[in-house]
Amino acid sequence: MRKLEDRLFDEILTLIKVNQGSGKLINIDALDGAGNSTQAKLLADYLWSPRGIATVLTREPTDEGEYGKAIRRVLQKERTLLPLPLQQLFCVDRGDHLDRQILPALERGDWVVTARYALSTLAFGIANDIPAWLLLGMNAYYPWPNLNIVLILPVEECLRRIDARNRRRSDQRELFETQAVLMRTLVAYQQLAKKLPNIVFVDGAGTEEEVAVRVRNVVEKKLLP
Numbered sequence: 001m002r003k004l005e006d007r008l009f010d011e012i013l014t015l016i017k018v019n020q021g022s023g024k025l026i027n028i029d030a031l032d033g034a035g036n037s038t039q040a041k042l043l044a045d046y047l048w049s050p051r052g053i054a055t056v057l058t059r060e061p062t063d064e065g066e067y068g069k070a071i072r073r074v075l076q077k078e079r080t081l082l083p084l085p086l087q088q089l090f091c092v093d094r095g096d097h098l099d100r101q102i103l104p105a106l107e108r109g110d111w112v113v114t115a116r117y118a119l120s121t122l123a124f125g126i127a128n129d130i131p132a133w134l135l136l137g138m139n140a141y142y143p144w145p146n147l148n149i150v151l152i153l154p155v156e157e158c159l160r161r162i163d164a165r166n167r168r169r170s171d172q173r174e175l176f177e178t179q180a181v182l183m184r185t186l187v188a189y190q191q192l193a194k195k196l197p198n199i200v201f202v203d204g205a206g207t208e209e210e211v212a213v214r215v216r217n218v219v220e221k222k223l224l225p
Contacts, residue, residue, distance in 0.1 A: 008133035019143040021106030027117035030151035033158035040115040042212040056105040059115035067093035075174045083128035091138045127184035151204035155182045
C-alpha cells in the first residue's frame with residue numbers, strides 16, 4: 001500500500017505548477033506558535049518599503065470568507081469535524097481565497113505574502129493520518145508558491161509561546177496545539193521538503209527582528225535581483 005501511495009503522490013506531483021503570474025506568491029509557514037503571522041506581516045512591510053513592491057498581506061484560514069470562519073470554529077473547538085473533511089474545508093477556503101484575493105493580485109503584478117497555504121494542509125493533514133497523495137491532489141490545480149518559508153522552532157518552545165499568548169487573552173489551546181500533533185507535523189514538513197518545490201527552512205529562534213532578517217535574506221536570494 002505504501003508503494004502505491006508513493007506512486008500516486010509522484011504522479012500527482014507532476015500536476016503541480018508554480019505560480020506564473022506577474023507577481024510572486026510567498027507562503028510563510030510554521031508550526032502553531034512559531035510566529036509565521038508576525039513574519040508574514042514584517043516581510044510584507046519590507047517589500048512595500050524599502051523595496052517598493054506592491055504587496056498583499058493575507059492568511060489562511062481566511063478571516064472574511066464563510067469557509068474560513070467555519071474552520072476557525074472547528075480549530076477553537078466550538079464544533080467538531082473529522083480530519084479529512086476539515087482539510088477539505090481548508091481547500092475550499094483556499095479556492096475561494098484564490099478567486100477573491102490572491103489571483104487578482106498576482107494578475108495585477110502585486111506580490112502576495114500569505115501566512116499559511118497548501119503546505120500547511122499537507123503537513124497538518126499528514127500529521128492527522130491523511131494520505132499525502134490525497135492532500136496533494138486536493139491542491140493540485142492551485143498555483144504553488146514561488147517560495148515557501150518554513151520557520152523552524154522546537155515544539156516545546158512553540159507550546160510555551162502558545163500558552164503565554166493564551167494566558168494574556170484568556171484563551172485555550174486550539175485543535176492542533178498539542179505536543180503529539182506538532183511533533184508529527186514537524187516530521188511531515190521535513191519529509192515534504194524532499195519532494196515539493198520551493199521549500200526553505202529558516203531558523204525561527206531569536207527576536208522577531210532577527211528572524212525577519214533571515215526571512216528577508218532568503219527572499220532576496222531566491223526572488224529578488
